[in-house]
Amino acid sequence: MKTILTYGIILAVLTGILKFVEYRFLVRDLSTAFYVGTVAAFFTVLGIWMGLKLTTKKEGIQTSSTATNTTFPQLDVDAALQNSGLSKREHEVLTLMAQGHSNQEIADELCLSLNTVKTHSSNLFIKLDVKRRTQAVQRAKEMGIIA
């Protein structure tokens, strides 16, 4: 969540830099091909970097469907949440649950009470129609709603 926001800010800053470079381009009359190629290469590298960061960051946020991605990863996450029938918080709990964390650890990482985590887990168990957390992880992986 916070990371995506960070990437958004970085992207905005880079767009600003782009404008500046563009200004210099118009003034100094550089080669158009060179300029565009540089921009393309730069943003390709940026994209690769973002991809690396998003995939290696504790598995917490996954795009999960690379083929249909046309804009930004968070839209994919939202779509995954909606078709899973789970709320945002429940999905977060489930994700950490699948990483082998205890309820207490989940509570600490999400800054919640242990009771709240229990409530979320109970609710998502009902929604996933399971009785234990191991089954929930299994089901979630089958449905592709977690990494």
Add this chain to the structure above:
Amino acid sequence: MKTILTYGIILAVLTGILKFVEYRFLVRDLSTAFYVGTVAAFFTVLGIWMGLKLTTKKEGIQTSSTATNTTFPQLDVDAALQNSGLSKREHEVLTLMAQGHSNQEIADELCLSLNTVKTHSSNLFIKLDVKRRTQAVQRAKEMGIIA
């Protein structure tokens, strides 16, 4: 190897498209900002896609064991058990554990006492260096010792 070549070809094709778009840009006199922004966004998405493809390569670890052997099937099983460091019973408990069963259910299916299942699970936790059953399932799947 082949993937890198594929990406190179894709990149070359996209560069060609870029040239074409550039030509259209010079002819039709579109907005420079819009054009550059489009290129930047496009290559950012491309980069993210490449990053995802390049990083999510080694997920599919095969368990093998079943299809290859034609003479002595037990050798495969024994080999899997040995390189996992688990005993036969511990592996059975782990397998059922990964299927989301409770200790009581495992005890029923293996015709064991609940205490025995607990003993086996505790021992396999130590051998897998984990503290919870969810982590054990995770680790076991990483090691490819269960389905």
Add this chain to the structure above:
DNA sequence: CTCCCGCTCACACTTTTGGGTGAAATCAAC
């Protein structure tokens, strides 16, 4: 504005899980 839903938390309770110790039988190996 009211109602519903999601998020939060508490409290009490049961079940499950995990840790520790001990111990008996078996079986293979040295």
Add this chain to the structure above:
DNA sequence: GTTGATTTCACCCAAAAGTGTGAGCGGGAG
């Protein structure tokens, strides 16, 4: 024949997990 690993089980205890109820709060829909 002793040793070590495995399998089996018991008992107790603590922690974690799960269930049920109730309740306050904030946002979005009607």
